Amino acid sequence: MASMKNIKLRIKSVQSTMQITRAMKLVASSRLRRAQDRCMRSRPYYEVLNKTLNDIANSNSDFSSKYVKKREIKKILYIVFAGDRGLAGGYNANMFRMIEEKSKGQNCAFLPVGKKAVEYFKKRQREIISESFKVAGDLSVSDCFEMSRMVCNGFLAGEYDEIQVAGTKFVSVLSQVPQTQQLLPFTVQEVEGDREVILYEPNTEDTFNAIIPEYIAGVIYSVLCESTASEQGARRMAMENATNNAADMIESLNLTYNRARQSAITQEITEIVAGAGED
Structure with missing residues (x-):
């Protein structure tokens, strides 16, 4: 009977855990939809700026x-960029792991975004x-x-010779890929075909230098949105797997409980029959 009682308590405990993981899955699903919408809205901004920067650079030999x-x-x-909480799978x-591989043997400094990164x-x-951006969930466009401004000033002052941003690209709910992107020095892409002649005031270099901080802020915000969506997608899958595992465990515990109960009943019947036979 003590064994049956322990199994019953274990079943209740797993049921409580399953309710929590199911609720966290629903919350992650809701946040994922909002994060995906932000991703779609953020992409055109930096894509247009990237094209503009390349057009400016290619307009003058x-x-x-x-x-x-x-x-x-x-x-x-x-x-x-990393998460503020765990329970998001890998x-x-x-x-x-990717950052350690990328930075191995290099002289590096880090600007962590998110509690786990700090x-x-x-x-x-x-x-x-800086530890000013330790809560990724509270970041806004102004923070980006x-x-x-911080990384541009550091690059111009010669404190850093290269700036890389590391985030997780959201491919799907089942796939999130960590990757890095070089921000500075900016890599100019050659424009194929005839070049459109455009005059920039006061000149191409000043115009280019004025747009660069805006472009980098746009890329950082886009990486923030992608990473947020990836975190919620990973958490949704982790909580779904945890819920399914809890359901399987409850089914197994119920089977064990029923077997123990059947065994106890059989033993009681055997004892009653044996006692009746002695009489």
Whole structure:
């Protein structure tokens, strides 16, 4: 009977856990839809700016800018996006594994975004340039512009020779891919075909330099939206798997309980029959 009681308590415990994981799955699904909408709305902004920057750079054969000049890589800054909470499968672990592989043997500094990123780099005593963005869920467009100004100023001052942003690309609910993208120096893409002649005031270089911080802020915001959607997608799948596992465990425990109950009943009947036979 004690064994049956323990099994019953275990079933109730797993049922309570399953209710929590089911609720977290529903919350993640709701947040995922909003995050996907933000992703779709954010993409045109930086795509148009990227095209504009390439058009400006290709409009003048003598074009030069401090933002496109490559120099010897002495130090790299990584802007790393991670989650604020766990229970999201391998979302955070995959990002940190990729960053460790990318930064191996390099002189690096980090700008972590999200509580898990701040905790990860602080625990390993890596160089962190700011902890102002430790709650990814509270970030807005203005925060992305602040990050853009910070990294642009650091690049121009020669503190960093290359700026990389690391985030997780949302492919689908089943697939989220961690990846890096180079922000600075800006890589100019050659425009095929005839070039349209456009005059920029006061000149192409000043116009280009004025747009670069806006472009970087747009890329950072896009990575933020993609990473948020990826986190919610990973959490939804993790909670769905946890719910299914809990259901399987409850089914197994119910079977064990029924067997124990049947065994106890059989034993009682046997004892009654044996007692009647002795009489």
